Amino acid sequence: MSYADLQHLSDSEFKRLCGVSRDTFACMVEVLRPDLEREGRRGGQNKLSTEDQLLITLEYWREYRTQFHIGTSWGLHETTVGRIIRKVEDLLIKCGKFRLPSKRALYQPGWEWKVMVVDVGEMEIERPKKNKNDTTVVSSAAIR
Numbered sequence: 001m002s003y004a005d006l007q008h009l010s011d012s013e014f015k016r017l018c019g020v021s022r023d024t025f026a027c028m029v030e031v032l033r034p035d036l037e038r039e040g041r042r043g044g045q046n047k048l049s050t051e052d053q054l055l056i057t058l059e060y061w062r063e064y065r066t067q068f069h070i071g072t073s074w075g076l077h078e079t080t081v082g083r084i085i086r087k088v089e090d091l092l093i094k095c096g097k098f099r100l101p102s103k104r105a106l107y108q109p110g111w112e113w114k115v116m117v118v119d120v121g122e123m124e125i126e127r128p129k130k131n132k133n134d135t136t137v138v139s140s141a142a143i144r
Contacts, residue, residue: 001055
């Protein structure tokens with residue numbers, strides 16, 4: 001499903017499908033467009049738009065589908081899908097806008113920690129020993 005097919009979705013449906021809001025998606029496209037647009041450059045031209053390449057990457061992150069399955073649904077080879085994902089990931093990491101906060105930022109002083117303690121105990125249960133001499137063989141005729 002290309003980006004043009006997603007225009008009819010509401011904002012909440014778009015976020016459910018892609019994992020990011022439309023605003024975040026647009027910011028990501030702005031970051032990716034200068035490097036992924038190949039118009040007027042030498043070499044092969046991209047079959048997919050910048051939006052579609054970002055959708056492939058988000059689909060890979062969100063659904064954990066194999067690159068073969070994504071390639072089949074988009075009409076691409078799995079190595080092409082892998083190259084697209086790697087290129088988009090590298091560009092998004094390089095820009096630094098979409099980083100998660102570090103551990104230090106998450107552990108700010110003044111946060112109130114809530115701790116729940118659960119007291120559990122282990123109890124031994126009796127179980128028959130697995131010993132060849134102690135077990136008796138019962139035939140199926142004796143059970144009936």
